[in-house]
Amino acid sequence: MSISVSNISKIYENQSVLKEITFEINQGEIVGFLGPNGAGKSTLMKILTTYLDPSEGEASVNGFDIESEPIDVQKSVGYLPEHNPLYLEMYVREYLSFNAQVYKISKSRIEEVIELTGLSPEASKKIGQLSKGYRQRVGLACALLHDPKVLILDEPTTGLDPNQLVEIRELIKSVGRKKTVFLSTHIMQEVEAMCDRVIIINKGEIVADKNLDNMIDKTDQLIEVEFDYRVEEAFLLKLDHIKHVKNIHGFVYQLTFDTSTDMRSVVFDFAHDNQLKILQLSRKNKDLESLFRELTK
Numbered sequence: 001m002s003i004s005v006s007n008i009s010k011i012y013e014n015q016s017v018l019k020e021i022t023f024e025i026n027q028g029e030i031v032g033f034l035g036p037n038g039a040g041k042s043t044l045m046k047i048l049t050t051y052l053d054p055s056e057g058e059a060s061v062n063g064f065d066i067e068s069e070p071i072d073v074q075k076s077v078g079y080l081p082e083h084n085p086l087y088l089e090m091y092v093r094e095y096l097s098f099n100a101q102v103y104k105i106s107k108s109r110i111e112e113v114i115e116l117t118g119l120s121p122e123a124s125k126k127i128g129q130l131s132k133g134y135r136q137r138v139g140l141a142c143a144l145l146h147d148p149k150v151l152i153l154d155e156p157t158t159g160l161d162p163n164q165l166v167e168i169r170e171l172i173k174s175v176g177r178k179k180t181v182f183l184s185t186h187i188m189q190e191v192e193a194m195c196d197r198v199i200i201i202n203k204g205e206i207v208a209d210k211n212l213d214n215m216i217d218k219t220d221q222l223i224e225v226e227f228d229y230r231v232e233e234a235f236l237l238k239l240d241h242i243k244h245v246k247n248i249h250g251f252v253y254q255l256t257f258d259t260s261t262d263m264r265s266v267v268f269d270f271a272h273d274n275q276l277k278i279l280q281l282s283r284k285n286k287d288l289e290s291l292f293r294e295l296t297k
Contacts (some may be wrong), residue, residue: 009057080136117138169194223284225253226279
């Protein structure tokens with residue numbers, strides 16, 4: 001077990017930030033950690049990396065207890081915090097060499113991580129001269145220096161442009177083939193592209209923890225329809241394969257079907273047969289973003 005969290009709580013000045021959080025992450029998983037601002041994501045990551053102590057509960061990383069064996073935890077974890085702490089006046093190799101001395105590892109490892117993270121074209125520059133994307137690469141290179149078994153990445157793609165997003169995503173996926181990765185992000189597409197599993201936290205509590213393939217029922221289909229007057233929801237529940245009806249606003253309804261077959265023509269025929277006039281009809285994808293909104297609203 002790479003990460004084990006049992007009933008972790010954190011209280012700041014009588015305010016409960018984390019409430020009895022429990023989950024486990026197996027070796028080799030890439031797990032996305034999602035939640036609104038203030039949900040407790042960064043707090044939990046700081047606890048797992050021993051920067052903060054929990055108020056209650058226990059946790060271990062790579063079999064090491066976060067409270068009784070903090071040095072062993074730090075040795076086995078690569079951590080990239082949300083605000084990447086870099087010395088901007090240092091050169092890339094100089095900065096990595098400094099950190100290699102801290103970890104007491106061979107300087108030959110520096111060139112390995114430079115190549116691994118695609119830093120070679122910029123390795124002779126000062127960090128302050130680098131773009132946001134390359135600074136993130138420096139942070140990842142530093143997190144990988146000591147070849148940790150677990151990577152904990154807090155918002156690793158924040159502030160990157162679309163091209164940089166793709167590059168960092170591919171880098172994380174590549175690293176994740178050999179390591180356990182626990183990452184937080186606000187970009188749902190990144191989770192869908194990188195992660196095997198998703199944990200969603202809201203107001204300090206876990207509200208979902210599933211494999212990504214099971215998180216969204218791909219047989220479900222959402223159709224949005226607008227009529228020219230209000231229709232009773234019970235009437236719309238007569239449609240074939242209908243699972244749920246929701247009045248979004250006014251005369252607009254969201255219809256959920258338990259089939260992947262396009263049901264727009266069925267809705268159209270149903271409306272025609274019942275003297276309903278359709279003003280608009282569209283098919284929606286029930287993606288991770290819509291599910292996230294449902295769970296955290």
